[in-house]
Amino acid sequence: MAISTFGTNSVDWETRIDLNRLRRERLWRLRAELDKSELGALLAFDFSNIRYMTSTHIGTWAMDKLIRSALLVRGGEPIIWDFGSAAKHHQLYNPWLDYSGAHPDNNPSGTDPEASARDERNLSGARAGISTLRGAFHPAAGIAEGVARKIRHELELYGLLDQPLGVDVIELPILAALQAEGIRVVDGQQVFLEARRIKTGDEISLLTQACSMVDAAYEQLYEALRPGIRENECVGLVAKTLYDLGSEYVEGVNAISGERCSPHPHVYSDRLLRPGDPAFFDILHSFMGYRTCYYRTFAVGSASVAQRDAYKRCREYMDQAIALVRPGATTADIVSVWPKAEEFGFANEEAAFALQYGHGVGLSIWEKPIFSRLVSFDNPEIVEQGMVFALETYWPAKDGWSAARIEEELVVTADGCELITKFPAEDLLVAGRRYYTVGGELPSLREAQSHLNTDIFTEPPSKTARKDPGHDRLDQQLAAGNAGDRSQAAGRLP
16 A cells, blocks of 8 residues: 555544654654663754654754753653743643643553653753853853753752763763763764664654655756756755745755766756756755655756666666665665776765665654665664665766766565655656757757767768768758759869
């Protein structure tokens, strides 16, 4: 059965995405991983981990500022220290962070993901707090020390001060302040990523919905591609389409065209697209926090033989990888069908990193598992049902400047996988106006330089060679029907 997509509204006449269930199951998975670990608590500064733990969000403007923090102690409920008035907003509108009315006999660490408990030590998980603004606060203000004291207080309440505190990312002043409080800080990111590695049903629905919005963006882009449009205009068109459809955040649009395709620069420019250009795009956005990473390649007006062949090679590597995806396969199995870096012009796998690549997709675009010849042979990961990841391939054309890029997102099912990126990609798409000559429609497979498509350049040398250039001009005059008789024409030869 195909993975369903829905309208973005809530309705009373159809079961759609259950956001309460989403919150409960995410927190249940995180608790389960914390319980399996040697950690006493998890502290998050990363936005994606904070959202996974607390189901709070204050806008993408704050994503890179490390101003928020969230704590989950073993046996306790999540706490979010948020930016100013955002904490009061959470108290009003996020009832799942209000623990004052929970039944005291419930066990938050039990196997029931719907369980919650009243804990007199933590009656509200929504609190005001601030970090160091990435160093903008004066060090003497004591902000870092204040953060550390709050964490120490919660650990002491639960008797966990002697247990390791797992942290995902951290500023050095905060790290130093925590250590000064006697807290042993260790890597907690692996616990978060293990929890997020397998997606819940609602997460899969949200990821599929996010991809469906990119399907629509590619439709608009396909209609707009033409000579004269600029890469940055393509970025704007995609962003507007996605925001109109309800995107929460357009993280980026890689728009790469023409000679910029090889090597891949990973950034768009203001270059004008030209007839016969290759153009590939990566669209990264989020719907309710869930991301996409979704490449497609087009030819503008027409494609050369070199571009067509590069696309075929790129597609073959993609399809060979997809054919291996099933529970029990490993990341090493899948990357084994991809070419070595040296086969497409790079010195080693680090230099070619992310061109033949795979990665989990969820609340961030790079999650577990990772597929790369750089790491997967020595550190293989097992593919499991419920994983959602993207596979991406790249191949430079033999012309030395163009290239093809494809990316598919897929969900691992019980016996294989299902793709959730559905804009057509089995063959190279030609976008833009169709041109007509006196002989009919201009072929879509042609060289961008017109003279390379004429008989004198396309016929074998034996047929086009002339010992006497005058004879060549004579043949052209006769073919045009205006040469006069042969003797008169020949008399005009030099």
